[in-house]
Amino acid sequence: MKIAYSEFVTEISEITALEELLSVKTGSPCLLIVQDDGQLTAGNPEALHEFFAAAPFLTALASENPDPETTGFFDMIIPPQDTQAYAAALFRDKTPMQNREITACFVTARSGTAEDVLTSESRAFYRLVAEKNRGDSLG
């Protein structure tokens, strides 16, 4: 297994089963990318459902031909090539706080109601306005 950490992304490659993620130190990314070399299987479905449902980051399967057995766990399916460029486009030109606050709203959406997300975006808005008005933001 290979794990590459950066400020907002953890990328995992050379795994054969998603179950291996259960013992991985994912760090604190906004986005966890898992590379699928075409051989990826799932594993313990209950444990995986719990892991992915509770993940405090978004999850992306980087796969050319994603298997239905594995795709359902992930928030996103992205092409396996240029994952760093994909991630860079998402996270550039924003403060770390912005990246984390926006991501948190999406994490809320995974299992929350529409009302939960509406509330989450409002609170995040005011926290970001406070940061912006302190002069910490790029905007």
Next chain:
Amino acid sequence: MADITLTEENHILTVAMHAPKNNLMTGLFHEEFEEVMEQISRKAGTEIHGLIFCGNGRHFSVGADVAALAERAGTEIYDDASGTLPESHKIQKRHFTFLRDLPFPVISVVTGFCIGSGSEIALNCHYRITEKGARIGQPESTFGILPGLGGIARTIELCGMQKAYELVMTGRLIPAEEAFQIGWADILTEKKQGLQEAFALIQFLHKNIRFQPECYREYIRLYQEKQEAVS
């Protein structure tokens, strides 16, 4: 003349926005918008067949005056420890989100720029009819903030997690065709055909279903299937 006018004809309400600078959503715009939304909410129990939002000029709305927005929001009291939002924000947001609960179809006819808070007006409607040439987006992240009037919640509902995340995080503006492809827009029309399509949609829904707002996504599929059968 007011910057936002509400008219009623043949049981159809139309909100036409013709504020300066392509419907720039200033503090004054929001005040007028909220007054008009209050008038609309009083119509909820009456014999209204539908509500249409449109820009009176070339653009739907270029969104909020960001500098004024940040300045105003910075003076409001938000208690992060308790998560208690400013009352003014709750009221303002409710004037957007209540549109989904109205017992008649609410449609935005999107032309030109439909950006930021302008896009959030459209997103909080049941349906979006988008004319070719329109450009849509949530560029708030490029200004240091995020969409706080339903932009995130509603984009996720319509476009799914991935597309919504990409749109909100990048702030990218997308053309009408792409908006239709990803589910942001329900109907794509040629230029100057959007209003006609909105009236046709309202008439179809009034004739064929008893509108329940929680089923709005099911109804548009019926209309789209009918359109496909005809074409």
